[in-house]
Amino acid sequence: MQTAANGPLLDHLLRRAGFGASPIERESYAGRSYTEIVDELVGFEPATTDIDHLMQTPGHVGVTARNGAFTPNIVINDARQRWLFRMAHSAAPLQEKLALFWHHHFATAYSKIAGSFNQTEATRMMDAKPSTDTAGVRGQIEMFRQLGIGSFRNLLIEVARDPAMIVWLDGRTNVKAQPQENFGRELMELFTFGIGNYTEADVYAAARVFTGWNIALQGTRDTPTARYVFNFNQAQHDTNAKTFTFAIYPGGSSTIPARAAAAGMQDGLDLINALAIHPQTARRLAGRLWTWFVSDIAAPEPAWVERIAGIYLANDTQMRPVLREVFMSAQFRSPRYRFSRYAWPVEYVVRALKEVGYVGFSVNDALTPMLNMGQQLFEPPDVNGWAIGPAWFSTGAMLARMNFASQLATNQRFELRNAARNHRTSPESLLNFVSGQLSTPALPAPVNTALLNYVRAGGTWTGSDAQLLTKAGGLFHLLVGSGEFQFV
Amino acid sequence: MKVTRRQFVKGGVTAFTVSMAAPAFLSDIARAQGASRRNLVVLYLSGGNDALSTLVPYTDPFYYSRRPTLAVPAASVLQVGADRSGKALGLHPRLTGLRQIFDQGDLAIIQRTGYPNSSRSHFLGTDIWSTANPANSSGAGWLGRYLDALADPVDPLVGWSTVRELPHALEGRRVSVPSIPSVAGYAFSSPNTGTEATYSRATMANIASHVPVDRPHVAFVNGTSSAALATLDRVASVASYTGTVTYANNGLAQALKAVAGAIARGIGTKVFWVQTGGFDTHAGQGTNAANGAYTNLMGTVGDSLLAFYNDMRNQGLLQDTLVLQFSEFGRRVIENGSQGTDHGAAGVMMALGGGVNGGLYGSAASLNPNNADGTLENNGNDVRYETDFRAVYARVLDQWLGADSIPILGGNFRNNTLTFL
Known part of the structure; x- marks a missing residue:
């Protein structure tokens, strides 16, 4: 115990x-x-955490096949189900949590890719699993799963080469005669050191750095083994020197030298390296880790940010030691910051499944509620990611949360009744059981009183099976739908 | 100091005090705010509506030569007269409903609306129309910014999206607009029924009324829950609305019925969003066949709007109602090899309502590919914009909603010749 x-x-x-x-x-x-x-x-090893074989086996949350097929590599709603399943059951939960963090950080939306190609190709680009994709495609989120705990520099390079990202930020039209600034701008504004550290001239130079970073079709179009891969099109690369307002090289030089087209990819690697090890990138990343792991209610503590940033730089941008320090930090462990982060819809849903129960429930039935709560996986509203914190909580979204709590409690009511039989002696014992199974903070006295009155409402408490069936499910609904449960 | 939900979201925890309690969200606020009962219903035709098939330049020989299979015959268009350049125009033959409204003088058709360097991307184009900012189309939408600028306190039902995903245009920095795709679905559910369900709802409301002084973020969420629970009955009152006309059983008509119900029941919403899709007509556009794809789209739009118009008029609510229609771009002049049209540039907007000065605004393009008069772009393949869509927004904000369009649109886009309002 x-x-x-x-x-x-x-x-x-x-x-x-x-x-x-x-x-x-x-x-x-x-x-x-x-x-x-x-x-x-x-300490998880990304290559050894696959639990997909457990899908559709007893003892786990369900997934729903459509027309007899469950094909998460090529159907986006199946990919959503698969990810929810992994979040619910992975033995390496941080792997999925980090993948979500990077999904927000490098926010890429399925719909634009589907509009540019088709739904199958877009699903593959977003989340195909290489070992089961017909051509070994590794989708963007799968990349985050594999690389998210490693070097941030390496992650940035892979993001720059990622077909989904190239389509999303218009890398396909980034050619030397007409540089496309989208990726170069977001690389600096959103992915690394942030606004205030670069100029518009730097954006233009960064666009030129990535000219020719494109994708190409490999294999015969419309056959299962065809796939889009990264392709450096050297004919479209601007070979001239590019000068920045910040240092690119250790000696302090801020100019990427003119290079032969064939060697032009090095431009991008040099820029990414400079950005990855820039102290402001370290601080910005530390601030985002604070918001994600510690609190989005309290501002980051400057000393904490400096320490985490220092560990990031001292470990050559490796995320594993950074994350270990995050969780070991006094701030993370302080009771002060418990329940001080607004739960994202996906966090709310998966936590509810884990704490209330999931046997006989399909994650497919959580997809529409999540949409109503304002979050669809693989569909961040724009490159800024989701509007987080209090912005999740419109009246409609809050109603969707309350109603998901009702849906789940209804689905689980017989399981909950059975589990509650050992706690049937009084309304107080039933409430203790329910609030104990949910990891909520201690309930304020008025809330506690309201819930006990709810259990008592409608007749004398006898603890009968019929009462347990009604009130145990009812209590789970009320608590999971309450304000207290909207924080992690 | 009284601090509201919006200030909380804007200013964070420090701006919050215990005085923010559930009563601030009650429905009387909506009415207290309602010095004006005017409302705006934005209709988005998603996919890029083919403006040249909506408003047909039936005397332009190049319309017929460049659209050999898709051009609507001159004999079948619903003539609406000539525009200021003298070009005769006609509505698509299936827009009989809009023709009736036009004849009443309550429909304004604004030709060639768009913006410089029009995006041919659905994604970017929609964002640009949503934010009214071609240079940076992320961030709050233009309607969100309008709602953000309303005086506190703002009722939670001040905006209403009839589509499930909140449209970018309605995203505000402080105001959260609910998505209510189904009036029946905007309801409180419970694992139990009957009396037990009423206990659940009462208890949820009781819990949500708790304002923990030491945890303002919990109080904030509870305030949102309270607002939701306090608005349920107002929304539910719309569910029983039958209207004075029959609305067809399609998504757009039913959404407009809900809007009509909300207006008729006086629940206080200022901005509604309705949407209908299928306009990305790359292949088999079917402009002429009786059951062609585009013909059906026009039927849905025209019939639904006529039903809504009549319903509002029958109840004396037409003077308070304005419908503003747009799409993310128009389509290419020349038809493609699949009897469809590809993404183009300028489109057509419409404004409909009792306060509208009906008629044709702007001038039609000459579709001659030599582009001698400069009304085309993209080597004569696309229609070039004449009226900046932000000028239309500015007119709506300034003349209809009583707002100041300059801060909301981030510039002065007023156009005094655009007198549809």
Whole structure:
């Protein structure tokens, strides 16, 4: 059993580094030290975490096939289901949490790619799994899964070469006669050091750096083995020197030299390297890690940002030691920052599944509710990613959350009744059971009173199966739909 | 200091005090704000409407020579007179509904609306029309900025999207517009039924009324829940709305019925968004066949708008109602090899309502590929814009909504010749 001391902290860690924990998962961590659990969470080996074989097997949340087929590499709603399944069941939850973090950071939307190609190709570019794709395509999110815990420099390079990103930020039209600024601008504004560190002239120079970074069709069009791959089109590369207002090379030089077209890809690698190791990139990334893992209510503590940024730079942009330090930091562990981040719709849904129950529930039935809550995976509204924090909470979106809680509680009501039988002696014991299974903070007295009155409403409490069926499901609905549950 | 939801979202926790409580969101605010009962219904034709098939230049020989299979015969168009350049024009033959409204003087047709260097991308084009900012089409939408500028406190139902995904145009920095694609779906559900369900709703409202002083972010979410629960019944009152006319059983007509219901029930919404798709007509556009794709699109649009128009008129609400129609771009002049049209540039906008000065605005392009008069672009293949769409927005903001278009649109786009309002 967990001790009272490590229970809330452990729950906090699992909500932030993952998507929460089922009662069984909580038990499995019991008796282990915090440091040991952090090391396990950040120590995952991306190549060995595949759990897709568990889909459609008993004991797991369901996925729904359409017309007899479940094809997540080529149908976007199936890809959404697969990702939700992985979030719910991965033994390496940080891998999925980081993939979501990078999905927001490098926000790329399926619909634009589908409009440029087709739905099949767009789904592959977004999330195909190489081992099961007909041509071994590795989709963008799969790239985040594989590389997200590694070197940020390397991740930036792979993002720059990623077909989905190239389509998304118009790299296909970035040619030497007419440089396309979209990627060069976002690389600096959103992906690395941020506004205030570069000029419009730098944007133009960055656009020229990436001229010729394009995609090409490999194989015969419309056959299963065809795929789009990165292709450096040297004929469209601007070979002239490019000068920036910031240092590109260790000696302080800010000019990328003129190069032969055949060697022109080095321009991009040089620029990415300079951006990846820029101290402002380190700070900006640290600030975003604060917002994602620690709090989006409290501003980042400057000393924390400096320390995390320092670890990032000292470790050659490797994310693993950075994340370990995030979770080991006093700020992360402080009770002050628990429940101080607005839950994203996807976090809300997966946590609800894990804490309420999922046997007999299909994640397919969470897709429309998530849309109503304002979040569709693979479909961030624009390159800035989602509007986060309080912006998630319109009245319609909040209603969608409350109604998802109702949908799930309705679906799970017999399971919940059975589990509640050991807690039927009084309204208080039933409420303790429900709030204990959910990792909510201690309920304020008025809320507690309102919930007890709810259990008592409608007749004398006897703890009968009929009452448990009604009130256990009802309590889960009310608590999961309450304001208290909208924070992780 | 009274702090509202919007200031909270804008200013964060520090701007928040305990005085922000649920009553600030009650429906009387909507009416208190409603010095004007005017509302705006934005109709988006998604996919890029082929303006040349909506408003047909039936005396232009190049229209017929460049569209050998898609051109609508002069004999079948619904003539609406000539524009200021003297060019005779006609509505698509299936737009009989719009023709009736035009004849009442309540329909303004604004030709060749667009902007410089028109995007041919659905994605970017929609963002540009949504933000009214071709240079930077991210960030809040133009209607969102209008709502953001309203005086506090703002009712949660001040905007209403009838499509599930909130349109970019309605995204505000502070105001959150609810998406209510289905009035029946905007309801509180419960695992139980009957009396037990009423206990659930009462308890949820009770919990949401809790304002934890030490945790303003929880109070904020609770405030949102309270607002949702407080607006449910107003939205539900629309569900029983039957109207004075029959609305067809299609998405657009039903969305307009909900809008009519919301207006008739006086729930206080100022901006509605309705949308209908299928306009990306690259192949088999079917402008002439009785059941052709485009003919059906025109039927849906014209019939739905006529039903809405009649319903509003029957209830004396037409003077308070303005419908503004747009699409992300027009389509290519020349038809392609698949009996369709590809992405083009300038399009046609329409404004409809009791306050509208009906008629034709702007001038039609000459479709002669030599582009001697400069009304085309892209080597004579696309229609060039004449009226900046932001001038239309400015007119709506200034003359209809009583706002100041300059800060909202980020510049002075007023055009005094655009007198449709």
